[in-house]
Amino acid sequence: MTKFATIFAALFVWGAAALAQSSGASGSNDAAASLVADSLTVDEDGSLVADGNIEVVFQGRKLTADKITYSPKSDKLSITGPIRLSDGTNIRILAEAGELDSAFENGILTGARLVLNSRVQIASEQIQRVNGRYTQLYKSVASSCQTCLGNPTPLWEIRADRVTHDNIEKQIYFERAQFRFMGVPLAYIPNLRMPDPSVERYNGFLVPRAISDSNLGIGIATPYFITLGDSRDVTLTPIIATETTTLAVRYRQALRDGFITAEGAVSRDTLRPGETRAYLFADGDFKLPNDYKLALGIQLVSDRAYLLSYDFSNRDILVNDAKLSRVKRNNYVEGTIVDTYSLRDSVDNDTQPNLSADAIYERRFAPSGVGGQAYAKFTLHAHERKSNANVVGRDVARTSFEGNWQRSDVLFGGILGTAVADASFDFYGIDNDSNYPPNLSRSNATIGGEFRLPMQRFTSRGTSHLLEPVAQLLYTASSGEEPPNEDSTEAQLDEANLFSLSRFPGVDRRETGLRANIGLKYRQITASGWNFGATVGRVLWQEDTGLFNEGSGLDGIRSDWLAALELSLPNDLSFSSRNLINDGFRFTQSETLIEYDKGPLRLATGYIWLRPEPAIDRDTNVSEWNFLADYRVNDNWKAVTDWRYDFEAQSPARAGLSLTYTNECIEVDLSISRRFTFNDEVDPTTRFGFSLALLGFGDNNSSRKIRSNRCRV
Incomplete structure (x- = not known):
């Protein structure tokens, strides 16, 4: 047996x-x-x-x-x-x-x-x-x-x-x-x-895709996947169309302590006869000894129109950078080299500060005797332009030191008080600009206090209410000469910086004088899952410092009112809105976003309105509506649509629609998109796409929930 x-x-x-x-x-x-x-x-x-x-x-x-x-x-x-x-x-x-x-x-x-x-x-x-x-x-x-x-x-x-x-x-x-x-x-x-x-991985052809492009013609893209061991692979995609011959490449490699990804393409087409067009994007992240991390990025392109013409990317600024950093509990170290290149027709790259280098060391500590928490920050920065012309070819180097101390205590009546002291010193070396001396220095010292009165209430139904008035009183004294403004040309007021020492994103400009940041915060959380938050506030200055651009909402002695709302519901619907309102109760800036993600429907729509700000070359209003919907009709059908409309131009900027049908043995994808924008080198483009995949071979579609064809009895 x-x-x-x-x-x-x-x-x-x-x-x-x-x-x-x-x-x-x-x-x-x-x-x-x-x-x-x-x-x-x-x-x-x-x-x-x-x-x-x-x-x-x-x-x-x-x-x-x-x-x-x-x-x-x-x-x-x-x-x-x-x-x-x-x-x-x-x-x-x-x-x-x-x-x-x-x-x-x-x-x-x-x-x-x-x-x-x-x-x-x-x-x-x-x-x-x-x-x-x-x-x-x-x-x-x-x-x-x-x-x-x-x-x-x-x-x-x-x-x-x-x-x-x-x-x-x-x-x-x-x-x-x-x-x-x-x-x-x-x-x-x-x-x-x-x-x-x-x-899961093997050499062979992937799903081909038929394309029809109003600029590139009718053709087909046929990707071929090649494994290079367990940790590397490359995908070659020949694209043969009536107006172009292109080879696209994607490379991936996983390392023990990092990864490398690269993608690119090379083309010959009728849009630029006789020219070879190409691009390369690559990224690498690596873990080094002693908790250091290295991040590398490469972005190269042969001409300004190539990425947009082939719909490879919507980027209009290329960034090549290397960043070495380390994060510890009480200190941070970073070294960065960045080279940027603008693809915008209106930008002269020779007069832009494209090449820059930064070094940062920051340490947090608890000072003895006075208590509280303090940090010290030391930075080195330098950038240069290709042009050597006066003013427009300005090169700058900067050394900065900043020290900050804060201590919070509970005062009478439940008031939470915070004392603040901050000091900074900046030394500049300037070349190719006769408006500034070769060397200048500037120092700033800030003292102030913040007072919060958090008041919380709970109801019998489990609802929590938190109301918190906040007031900051700050004074900053400045001495020395004002440097050229390279990193703080755009400043804005939002919930994140309403109670900050400065609204400027960089260090070339720092807020000075006597000012008060005032506001009111409210938060409601219910047992059923409702979460509502609101922030209202503004900034008041003793006198107009002239530091902020007209149209930023921060110019004058009173900023516009900030009114920010956020709401999330238990049915996965969320709403957020940030607005700036002047004393005449007119909107000067508005951003609204609505998101819904539950069951078969994922929806996101947003609207933004900005008034002109000539100092940053925004000469007209910005008024745009964005819409994205992803709807799974059933287990077989899925539809995705996106839309961006420019109300100032009274025209869509981009629109797209895709339909996907999937069952146990086949996946069919049909898409159409239209880009309405144009410039001197790129015309509006309509693109059709079609692909058909036979499912079951390899690991494709193995984890998706799909409905098989049902037999009728």
């Missing part, structure tokens, strides 16, 4: 190997196995016969059959079905009958089907096992589409004279194959190789 069970256990190992899950397993006499059958007898010729409801279980694998006969003379097994071999949830063989040799490496199953990962079925007149590695199927039909009795023709199928499954390489080879769609032959392929459903 034990030997007989072992034979069938070994048979089961053979079945698992045929299904690409075991490459050389065989039974041993002492292998743990179990055999269940209605009867077990020995014939007169010595053959062992198991009959009726046979079930063999061996190492998690399972074989069922109606009858199995083992002949010691021929050393062969004869199996009568229906036969079912399974290996967990990944592999199954279904057959009517079969015969195997004693080594279980060679044998034939007739009237068989090979089912891989419950995705791909290969039906065959017979299955043959060769040398314990290959499973060969003859006169076969392969598909991942469900069929019904009333409509036995799958949506797509591959018919082949012979199909070979290599359970070592995890590949399926088709010989003299014919591809059919809805039963109609569309292509004849002498030899075809496809990965089996267990493969």
Whole structure:
């Protein structure tokens, strides 16, 4: 009985190997196995016969059959079905009958089907096992589409004279194959190789995509994936169209302590006859000894219009940088080199501070004697322009030191008081600008206090209310000369900086004089999941310092009122709005965002309005509406649309729509997009895209929830 069970256990190992899950397993006499059958007898010729409801279980694998006969003379097994071999949830063989040799490496199953990962079925007149590695199927039909009795023709199928499954390489080879769609032959392929459903990475073609572009013409993109070991791969995508020939490349590499990614393309087209156009974007992040991190970025392009013409990227400023940093509990170190290049037609890169370098050291500590918390910050900065012309070719180097101290205490009546002291010193070296001396220095000293009165209330229904009036009184004295303003040309008022020492983003400008930051914060949180917050405030100065641009909402002796709201509901709906309102109760700036993400619908829409600010070259109002919707109609259909409308231009800026249909065996994607904006080098563009993917081969779509076609009774 034990030997007989072992034979069938070994048979089961053979079945698992045929299904690409075991490459050389065989039974041993002492292998743990179990055999269940209605009867077990020995014939007169010595053959062992198991009959009726046979079930063999061996190492998690399972074989069922109606009858199995083992002949010691021929050393062969004869199996009568229906036969079912399974290996967990990944592999199954279904057959009517079969015969195997004693080594279980060679044998034939007739009237068989090979089912891989419950995705791909290969039906065959017979299955043959060769040398314990290959499973060969003859006169076969392969598909991942469900069929019904009333409509036995799958949506797509591959018919082949012979199909070979290599359970070592995890590949399926088709010989003299014919591809059919809805039963109609569309292509004849002498030899075809496809990965089996267990493969996640393997050399081969990915899903091609047909494109139609009003500037580039009609064509097709055919990506080819190449593995370069376990940690590297490259994808080559030839794009052949009526107006362009392009090769796009993507490279990825995972390292033990980092990663590298790169993408690029090279093109020859009719838009710029005789020119070779190209771009390269690359990023790398690396962990170094002593907790240091290195980040590298490369962005290069042959001409200003290339990225937009091919829809590779909407970037209008390229950044090449290297950053070395380390973050500790009480200190921060950073060194950065940055080279930028603008793709805007209106920008002269020779007069822009494109090349810059920075070094930062910041340390936090608790000073003895006075208590509280303090930090010291030391920075070095330098930038240069390519131009050597006076004023427009200005180069600047700066050394800065800043020290800050704060201490908070609870005062009478529950008031939370904070004392603030800050001092900074900046030394500048200036070249190529006769408006400034070669060297200048400036120092600032700030003292002040902040007072908050948090008042909280809880209701019987579990609702929390928090009301917090806040007032800051600050005074900054400044001495020395004012440097050229390179890093603080744009300042704005928002919730993050309402109670800051300065609203400027850089150090070339710092707020001075006597000022008060006042505001009121409110927060409500309910037990049912409602979360509402509001902030109202403004800044008051003793006198107009003239530091802020007209149109920023911060000029004069009183800033505009900041009114910020945020609301999140338990049904995954969120709303946020930030507005600046002048004393005449007129909006001077407004930004609103609404988001919804629940179930099949993901929605985001936003509106922004900015008034002119000539100092930063914004000569007209900005009024734009953005909209994005992602809706899964059902398990098969998905629609995505995006929209950006410019109210000042009274025209859309961009619009797009894509529809995707997915079932158990196919994915069809259809998209259309239109870019309405243009410049001297790029015209408005309409682009169509179409792709069709056969699912089931490789690891595509394995984790998605999809609905199979249902058979009607």
